[in-house]
Amino acid sequence: MVHKITTIGFDADDTLWQNEEFFRLTQDLFYDLLKDYADPEHLAGRLLQSERKNLGHYGFGIKGFMLSMIETAIEVTDQKVPASVIQQIVEAGQEMLRHPIHLLPHAQDAVEALGRDFRLVLITKGDLLDQERKLAQSGLGEMFDAVEIVADKTPQTYIRAFMRHGNGPDRAVMVGNSMKSDVVPAIEAGGWGVHVPAKFEWEIEKAEAPVEHPRFRVLRNLSELQPLISELA
Template identity: 70%
Template structure:
């Protein structure tokens, strides 16, 4: 561990933050827009078989029921597109369409990483004074690739790639890497995955909205929770952390 927790004389822990967690996709770098572009291509390929709205609803339903088997990420998305294509064509989808969907997924897995505004500066600012942990969900190999390409890897004291984000997940991670969730903050673009469960675990949750958010990540803002904060972008993070102490 690179940094020690900040402790007052005598070794008693204060209420100060000691650990900061960051989500990855659409918090530190772009991700959802590549899914949207591929979904547009999916709609074009199947335009003769279903209206776009109906097709998108069927795809979303497939993604929802497949999460438990495939998990989050590009591979599960591609399998859900193929499944939906089979369903809406009554099992008559041409092999050429399946081939193009697989190719689209492969392109997504090779797409260069583009950091969001203020991402590097925000992580660097809090890494000077706190432990910083990357907490992301999705396919292991793809998330490792994106982190390596982002150039941010050396800033993190720990990296956790998890199958899902729940209050228990955050409690365990912030205990393992820090001083427990009570002394931790989680920053992300998903209220459902990054913010609400972190607060329910006893920590701070900071919502940084992204222009594109997957429908299955939507949730109500916990505006009445004292440990909830919202930032327009990561440019305000250093001041927020400093103000909390």
């Protein structure tokens, strides 16, 4: 039997394991550290501006987030932020880099089950060392046929990945929590985009859902992935 689908791509952060929740907790600490200078809503807006601006410099991940917090702290305090506050921001970022991995429900079962019949490719963006650490701690690393840690996710990213590790994007499915990074560009590349919404969504990752596209699907959680793949394949 010839399968229409031969390759399945998985996002990592907030698809297979928790991630954004730890960013939210660190942001709350950041707001508390600077409560004498600005209210949380103002700080949130300024931090988001810094993150957007700095993506081109630092890329995605904890280190860029930490540097954006420091930059925001300097700006909102007119360069009066105490060194002790900067130190606590750095320590909070380091704690994030040490945080243990918590797999999301059904993640391991889905990867194990689908790995028996399909090529699996982990396609994730962020800091190379941190993503490698998380993958190693997750216990899922050996279940993937290939791992792509990329600077950003565009249609060309998926075309290259699925040509390199599969039979091209038209016979591939990309599974992830981000509409902007995991779903839309995968569909634009010619593949299937499967959205598995996470508890938290980073503002920068928001995008309109391609609800009319025949290759777009939404799942409540990863327990629904294997039945969907069986249907598509």
